[in-house]
Structure formats: structure tokens, C-alpha cells
Amino acid sequence: MFPDAALDRFAARVRALPEKRRAWTWRLIRIGLALSAGAGTALAHPPFGVLVGLLGYPLLMILSERSDTPRGAFWMGWLAGFAYFFIGCWWVAEAFFVNPEQAWMAPFAASLLPAGLGLFWGVACALYRRFAPIGVVRVLLFAALFCAAEWLRGHVLTGFPWNPAGATWRAGGGMSQFASVVGVYGLSLITVASTAALAPLVGPGAARGRLISAGSGLLVLAAVGLFGAVRLAQAELRFTDTVVRLVQADVKQETKWSPEAYRSIVDRYVALTGQPAARTPDVVVWPEGALPASANDVFVSADATAMADALRPGQILLMGLARGEADPSAPEGARYYNSLFALVDEGGPGLRIAAVYDKHRLVPFGEYLPLGSIMTAVGLRSLVHMPSDFSAGPIPAPIRVPGVPPVQPLICYESLYPGFTPGAAGRPDWIVNASNDAWFGATSGPRQHLNLASYRAIETGLPIARATPTGISAMIDPWGRIVQNQRLDPGVAGVVDAPLPRPTAVTPYGRWGDAFFFAGLLAALAISLFAGRRPGLWPLTSPTRLRPRG
Template sequence: MAGGLTVLALPPFSWLIVVPVAFSALFLVLRQVSTVPAFFIGWVFGMGQFGIGISWIAESFYVDAERFGALAIPAVAGLSAGLAIFPGMAAMLFATIMQRRAFGGIAANLLFATCWAVTEWLRGHILTGFPWNLAAYALVDYAALRQPAAWVGSYGLGFLTVFIGILPGVLTVAAPKRRAPVLVLFAVAVTGLWVGGALRSGQDVPPTDVALRIVQGNVPQVEKWAPGSRERTLEKYLGLSAQPGRFDVLLWPETAFPGFLDEDAAARARISAALPDGRILLTGAPDRVEGDGGTRYFNTVQAYDSSGEVLTGYAKHHLVPFGEYVPLKGWLPIERLTEGLGDFTPGSGPRTLAIPGAPLVAVAICYEIIFPGQVVDDLFRPDWIFNATNDAWFGTTIGPEQHLASARMRAVEEGLPVVRAANTGISAVIDAKGEIIARLETGQTGVIDASLPTALAPTPYARFGDWTLLALICAVWALAFTVGLAGRRFNSEKSKSEDS
């Protein structure tokens, strides 16, 4: 129950009160539990957390219900069971250390938060990673509270979220004479987080003079690759793009064109006719390359100008297992959920694109936006991030809202605006503080005309990445050790004076 409650702390609910309730419950149960039971308790907590939190994945199996519908529940259950291993590891590590060295009060709280942060980081990296619904995302709808991610990233902010969230639990079991320091620490931590974040959220982020037009075609996934649908889809996107208004950059979502656009001269000619001189289209489209080893397929974003020629492009490098490729294909008798002639090939990694008439742009296609520190080319910093996505797979579930939360946290971490073009929503313009400037909801058809927000200076997290998490944990432990040592000396000297 406690694990399932954590979902209510995340968008679209964002009930912050759930954080201390859920995590304090887990912490209090684990305080005097041995290693093996602790792993099981943490795993059960994780089953609630992920079983509800990623239940929307089942929706994608019903897009082609005849082939994949029967796999929906087993797939969600299996994935949840695998992801629940990480909370289980956090609980086991916490219990193991507590058995060997009895930490009390705030130190035990700090130990648990450290174990949780470490295993969240591992979840974001092991087996290609899946850092979905990190603890920090409970703060994404609170302007001031999400800002510390600019300094310590989402993993570091998750550490602080869990540490502060457990303090009420510590308070309930603390001895009466030790409750005052816990209350003071809670007040100081919350106030410090809020004030520090408020200072950053108060920065002015004016719009640039670059005009964007985001097109949300709202094409149902079941129709997207149906025979004869390509013409209807292209007509829809061209019609929406031609609405009155000025734009410098036109943005279409992931696989907006359901075919190989760079090979379709007629389609490119129609697109170029709809682009005023000097305007650029960034659109998602599949691509293929012939080579000695056969045909390789890529999920790309391609840039076109009014001549209809490809200017540049980006190939998705962080692919979705079973959606864009099948891991261990020779061993697993499982098909991909998506249409296509073969598995996609990953691109070379984050890349900054230079396009005429617009600032430098990084591209993150769909799933890639969920990975902290893995979206931007560190050697060639862009001025904004374009997130082309297709959340039509997930219908009107909570999945698109959770996906949007990840995009907002990437904006804060990198100090860069994020612009989302989604096939069925949620399309949005997000400034460098994670604030949503404009949005189109799931299931809506339309366009967003907005100015590109200004980028902020590179954040500490943008400069140092996840090293900031290590620095934060070490600094907090050093502070706790120093305060504890000073307290013991003070009590010792006080006892000596009383004896004399």
C-alpha cells in the first residue's frame, strides 16, 4: 500500500503529503529487520510503486490487441517485478548496514536516503536503464522545490526528497529529548530547499525572437501505419502547419511522417511548398541505410528547408527494449510491438544540430528525455532541446503526464528550454526553470505558436553531471558526522562539569 501511494506523489496528482507517509512507513518497518526479510519488504514496496506507476504500459499492448493484448498484464507484472528489485536492494543494503552498526535517529534516516539514491541511480543505468518516476519528480509541480535539480540533478534531489520525507517518521520514534533537533532539522531543510529554489525560480527568462510552431496531429496509433493512412496523415500535418501566423521553426513529432521521407520526393515537394523561405521543419521520420551487412533502420529527427532537401539529422541512440529492438533476439521468441521491417539501430549519442535561422538545438526522441545527464552533448552545448515524441501508445493514461514531468526536470537540470512535439499530446513549451509556457493536452488536435524561451547559464549539474550526487552525499554525511561529534563532546564536557 505504501509503495502504491508513491504514485499519488507524482504528476498528474502531485500530492506532496504522500512522500512522508509512504517513505516513513517503509523506513519504520525496516529499522529492525534482517537482510533477507528487508529485501522482500523493499521488493513488495517496489511492486506497489511500479505496478501502479507504470500500469499505463499495458495500453500499448492493446494497440494491436489481437497479437499482443494477452501479454499486457504479464508484461506489466514482469517489468514491475524486475524494477522492484531496486527498492529491494535499497532496503537490503540499509538493513545490512544497520545490523553491523546501529545508527540511530537522523543518521539512520541519512543512511536510508543514501541507499535509496544509490539504487535509483543504478536503476537509471543498469541494462540500458529505466529512470522513470524518480523520487524527485514528486517536486516537479512546485516551482521552487524542483530548482535544486539544477545543482544536484534528479538523483540528488531524490536523495534530499527521501531524507526530508522520512524525518516525520524519525520524529515518531525519537525519544522526547531528541525530538527538538529533528523538528529543527526538518524546518531548516524544508526552508533551505524552498528558499534556495525560490531564488533560482525568480530569475527572469525572457523569450527570444525565434518563433516556433508545434503541430499536434492527434493521429491514433492504430491508424498511424494502416494501409493508405500516409496520405491522410501528411494532409493533416500540412493543413495544421499552414494555419495563419508567423514561425521560424516548424516542429512535427516523432514519426510524424509514417514512411521514409528522405526517399519520397513527392512528399518533400509538398512540404517545401508549405515552408516559407528561410523557414525550417524539424520532423520525426524513420530512416534506412543500405550497407554490406544489410539494411539498417533508424528512428530519426530530420531538418528540411524550403528546398525540400535534408539539412541535417539526428538518430535516436537510446532505444526502447521490445518497442524498437528485441534484446537477446536470438534467444527470446518475442516480436517488437511497433510496426517496421526490422529492429532499429542506435545512433551515436547526444548531438547538437546547427540549423539556419535558429539557435543550436539538441534532440531527444521520446524515451530519451527520461535519462538525466544523457540528453545534451557536453562538448557542444545547445541553446534548447527538442523532444519529439509519440505518446499515442498510452492513450489517456497517466503515462504522458509522467513523461512530461521528465522533460521538465531535464530543462531544470540543463538550464535549457525544452520544446515537446507529441503526436497526441502532451505537446509543450517549457522554459529553463521547468515552467510550462504553453501546452496542448492529450487527445487534442492543433498547434502551439510560441517564442523560444532563453537558455540560462550552464548549471552545476550540466557541468559535472552525476558527480554532484556523490558530492552531495559526501557533504551531508560529513556534516552529520561533524555535528554528531560536536554533540558528543558537548555532552561529555557537560557531564564532567556536573561531576566536578
């Protein structure tokens, strides 16, 4: 076929070079292609949306299988992963510019994070090169190993599930709706397998089998898109009687902890909370860490009175604050939590704490130091400016406050994790995502975070009320779409008064979780490793063993 002929002509030109120059040329070409594969797949994600970048998956598969050894395939995967996570996560460096004395760490954060995460891709590609079977079924093995590595990335050391392949599709669009059945990891398996199915077009075997592989992948993507289009066409957005006010005070992180700014920050939140409305909101939501103080100090100060004065009797304030709790067994005699408080105005002085949710899934190096005792002993704790760790809260569960539908809090980073919210027994009516994206400024990070959080609405069939200090705050419906005119973009201070959408019926993913993903993973592994090694069992291509080129 044409791709092979073109590659053969190019290879002939390279082979005509002197031996030493030829070796370096091949090496540089492969490095460039691996980096391009990772960059392409990263740019396919929102907010970039360059979907042609999905061709990076078949390119990475080709580079892996044409490596001389599994070690060579590992480096192809690692390079692609480095490019992918550098483009997808470069915004982490922005957090280190908030405090000038930490700015020197920004280049290390921007490079070491993708270098570490790229190891997962490298291992997946090495295993694929080691076990790649005969014929086009090797596509299934590549997709299964790759997505298994991605699942591990989302769980090792509490995990970092930023931008899985399935989240390439903009949340709320047709392609994203299949996450209501298989979750974002299942959608990742479908996305990688369907696009990698193009890889056999450039390889050995009968033309018929190669074309069937590519055609099958495109048909699967078309079927997923059709499912989503039908689901959205049948979507009936209905609202409850509950009105939620999302408060976005546009407090920049670099000025938040200045003592001179404290009073103006409190006044800003209080003024926005008490802003008149056509209908008094039932619930007011402030973001994570809304005030630059701990709950232990805020609730015994005059600020609590000001907050109560801004509310109406019966209103509930959901606000994020850090808190400390005495614990003689803790190293410093106390434990610290990143918490969300449900505060009720009962018409008297101050506010009553009706419920507290403590963040369960903490950010490594941001909220706790992995292997903390060892890191402290060698002096790394002071290096990363973490005097003490936050403690993880109990297993997440909805909070229930009279007068308000049961709600599942997700604090910041927790919104990245599928399966956090009960999908059947104990299912809440909505999700509140209190986040602090101010750390990452006007970068792609907050927009990607919004896209990832919106997948939790699709998976669970629950609306999400999302509040951040600097944007993007929004009311998200159960299909992952931002409700019309219910959004505050970065750099805007204001409120959104949004009627709370009704949840859908329990979704298949809500009922079964990642069962479909694991079933697909096992099926792909079984078919590729069993059928691919038995000539004639899968007669889509000749049983010639795939061999590396170059």
C-alpha cells in the same frame, strides 16, 4: 513518545491472539503497510500530487529496520516498489491494446515491469537492514542506499529513470528549482533523506535526537522551497527572434498504421504546417514518427513535395521518422534508426536534409530486445512482435543548421535522462523533444512524461520545444514552466506558434552534472557508517543498537 505508545498498545492486542493467527496477522499487516508505502509515494507524483504520500519513505525505512533479517527487508522493499511502479507505470499496458492481437500481453506488461523494477528497492532495503547503524544517522544510510539503487535503475540495460523521487515536485514549481544545482537525482537524495528523517519519531533513542532529526528534515525541505521561490522571483523570461511552430495533428496510434489513414495523416500535418500566422515561423516541429512510413520512402515520394509546398523558403522542418541504412555487417544487411531530420526549404522542389540525429538511448523491448541473440534463439523475438531492432545512434550532440540557434534533439524516452544535453562546452540554445505519447492514450503516462521532460529545462537552463502527435505539446521555459498559452492538451489538433525563450546562464548542474549527487551520496554513506558506530561521536540519541520489532 505518542507513536511508540500507540504502536505498543496495538502490538499488545496482536500478541494476545493465538500463535498461528498472530503470525499471519503480523505478516498481512507488514505486507499491507509495504504496499501502502509504495502506493503513497507513487501518488505523490504528478498528475496526482498527493504529497502526504511522501510519508511512504519513512514508513518503508521503519518496515525495513524492523524486519527480522535482510531477506525480510528485501521483501518489504520489493512490495513497496511493486506498488510504486504499478501505479506509476500501469499505462504501459495501454500500448498493447493498440493492436488487438497483442492485448493478451497487457496484464503481463503491467505486472512484470513493476516486479522487475521493484528489485532495486528490495536490494536497497536489504542492504539497509544489514548495515543500519546506531542513532538517527541511519536516515542518511537509508537515503543513500535507496537513491544509489534509483540511480542504478536509471542506467542498467540503458535504464528506466521513470519517476525518480526528486520528480515528485511538479516541474516549474519552487521545490523543483533546486534541480538546477543538484539535478533530479540530487533532489531525490534530499527528498528521501528529509522525509525519512521523520522515521526516528517511531523508534528507540532519546526524544531530543528524534525531534532534531524530524525538524532537520523539515528545515531542509523549507530551505529548498525558499531557494526555488527566490529563483522564480528573479526569473526574467526573455525571448529570441526565432519563432517555433509545434504541430499536433491528434493522430491516434490505433489508426495510424492503417493504409486507409495514410493520406489523411499526411494531409493533416501538411495543412497544419502551412496554416497562416501573424508571423511566419522559422522552425516547424513535427513529433516522433510523425508519418506511418520510413524516411527512405517519404523523401522519394510526392509527399516530400507536399511538405515543401507547405513551407516557406528558408523555413526549417524538424520531423521524426524511422530510417534504414544499408550495412553489410548488420544481420539483415541494414541498420534501422529512430531519427529526427532537419529539412530546409530552399525554394526548389523537395526539401534538403540539413542534419540528422539518430536516437541514442533506445527503449528496451520497445526499440530493441536486450540479449537479442539469445532471445531470438529461444523464440522470444516473435513473442514480443519485434522483427528487428533499432540501432543506437552516436553520442548525442547538438545539431547546427544555419539561421536557427543550435538545438539538442531528445527523441521521446531520451527526455527522461539527466545529463544528456551538453551543459557548458558545446551547449546548445534550446532542446527539441519529439515524442510519441499516443501509445499510452488518455492515461497518466503522457502527463508524467511532460513533467519529467520539463526537469531537463531546469537542469540545463534551456527552453524545450515539445511536440507529440496527441499531446501534450508545449513550449517550456528554462525554469520548467509551460509558457502561457503555449500548450496543446490531449485530444486537440492544432499548432502552437511560440517565440523561443532565451536560455539562462549555465546552471551549476549544467557545469558539474551529478557531481553534487555523488558527493552527497558518499558523504551520507561515510557519516552514517562511521559516526553511527562510534558512541558519543554523534550525541543525538542513545547508543542503543536498533533492534527489529516483530
